[in-house]
Amino acid sequence: MALGRLWRTVRYITGEQWVYRFVCRSRRIAMGCFPGVSQRWTARAAHKLPLPEVTNPESVSIGEIILILQRSVHGETYQSARHGKFRLLNREYDFGSIENIQWRGDFDEGNNPLRRMNLAYMGYVVPLLANGKPEDLQVVRRLLASFVSKNSWSEPGVFSDVWNTYTVSHRLINLLSGLALYRRAGGASDNVTERKILEHTRFCAAFIYANLERDLQFNHLMKNFVALTVYSAMCETKPLAFSFLRTAVPRSICQNILADGGHIERSPMYHILSLLDMRVFAASRLHSDVWKLLLDKTICRMTAALSAMTLADGEIALMNDSWAGEAPTPSDLIANTALKAGRLPLTGYESLRGGGDSVVFDCGPCGPDKNPGHAHADFLSIESTVAGKRFLVDTGVPTYTAGDLRDAARSAAAHNGPRLVGEEPLEFWKSFRVGRRGYAGLLDTSRLADLAPFQTAGWQSGYAYLKTDVRRFIGLWPGRALLVADLWLGSAENASVRFLISGDWDFTDKGVYEFDETHISVRALLGSIPDPQVASHWTRFDVKETAHKIDVLPVATVQGARSAVLFTWDKEFQEPDHIQIKTLFDQLGEAIPQVSKMGYNRYV
Secondary structure, three states: OHHHHHHHHHOOOOHHHHHHHHHHHHHHHHHHHOHHHHHHHHHHHHHOOOOOOOOOHHHHHHHHHHHHHHHHHHOOHHHHHHHOEEEEOOEEEEOOOHHHOOOOOOOOOOOOOHHHHHHHHOOOHHHHHHOOOHHHHHHHHHHHHHHHHHOOOOOOOHHHOOOOHHHHHHHHHHHHHHHHHHHHOOOOOOHHHHHHHHHHHHHHHHHHHHOOOOOOOHHHHHHHHHHHHHHHHOOOOOOHHHOOHHHHHHHHHHHHEOOOOOEOOOOHHHHHHHHHHHHHHHHHOOOHHHHHHHHHHHHHHHHHHHHHHEOOOOOEOOOOOOOOOOOOOHHHHOOHHHOOOOEEOOOOEEEEEEOOEEEEEEOOOOOOOOOOOOOOOOOOOEEEEEOOEEOEOOOEOOOOOOOHHHHHHHOHHHOOOEEEOOOOOEEEEOOOEEEEEOOEEEEOOOOOOOOOOEEEEEEEOOOHHHOEEEEEEEEEEOOOEEEEEEEEEEOOOOEEEEEEEEOOOEEOOOOEEEEOOEEEEEEEEEOEOOOOEEEEEEEEOOEEEEEEEEEEEOEEOOOEEEEEEEEEOOOOOOOOOHHHHHHHHHHHHHOOEOOOOOOHHHOO
């Protein structure tokens, strides 16, 4: 079974990824075995690079973009860095002083290095230096001295966290952006301290260049390219070694961003982070003769695509590996008035919207076959708002650490979609690996009756290995109601649907959910709904919140199973009758899957 799972995982990896998997791992092993030689080699390569100036207009433009990100991540907690105190992914850590920082501590993440990586990103130095205070420049110098002295390359695992290429890319971007903003704010010049910081970024640039993440590719490799672009943009003399970016960056953009503007890893959070990367590329003005047209189109498409992942409360849907606080909100990047309903047929997201009522529907692949690490089994899942308040919520991301909690959060049972109890549409293992996998997409709704003012439908093939075809219809009547109808064709003995309702809504003894003046009743038009249970979700990473869980039991049919759940918040709403519901299911079963290049043709 283990060998079969391994084959189902690695069969999608390209020859290039296999080669670089060997090359990158061998290089890391060599650097750990011969740290002195490796550091001297990297230092010699670094000395061939020019030192950045951080005073040109491009430097400030880049710094302002990065400042938006780091203010959203760190808020006002960045000020505690002066005293060796940090908030890392919503947990507080007090080391007593900068000199006592344990850069590679456990940080409650066990086998996952995410908090160690976040500490070593040094994102907190961006708002700190943006204040233009000379004493904060000295704080950054002490932080770097502590970091370098305590993170020997001979330490086991050091290249998996604080000296991971992805981490080093973030650190380079943040240090240079912070210095550019410090200069812009009129901070007093300190040539010795500034040179120390610039020399570290130069060493980082040489390290990144020698250790590009060509084995993982996608958002990791793009972040490497962003870092080298930032470095080049801030140098008066452009490094010849980085001239490969001229063609490498456009290829990376085409790998990461789909034609409909969505991010290929299907995570709304990473979509926003990648949109910021596009803006950094544009602000660099590097190779503008080649990049400008592509960047202009990509930024425009990504900005428009953000609407399809955003609910009426102004926050993104938390599908796949997404959580609040790791990226700016959509309103930080675009005006709320620009957020409209949208459909992304390649990415696989669609939003229905009217006033404060909205739905985001996940109806696409779990991610790229070559690297689906951030995938969740959220096929046909939805999140919704009613009267501008989040109502149906995603489980979110409690942890990145491999184990029961990570597995549960990625499972079909953790999402608001149709499923087969005891079975999974994706074969998860460890923190980020996926073996057997299904696909999902939109259905052609042209033959569906116009039951609701806004409606959509989708399919998923995650249970095709059990010869089960699963489909869902969503209908929204803004200001009135939401209908969710699910159809299982084939084996459906264990069919079930789960809905997770935010704990901000109170459940009354009358079976109604209340928030302020809004009252929502939940009724099964087909199937049955037992009493709700107490459950949990994580809007922010590792921050547990209470929710209400509803498990819907479908009605068995000769062909499989059916369920239809109606959420109403208008007492005068006239619900669909039995004939309309029967017609809907008949048409849903006959609807044709929309086929595209993105793997939907694997539908069974």
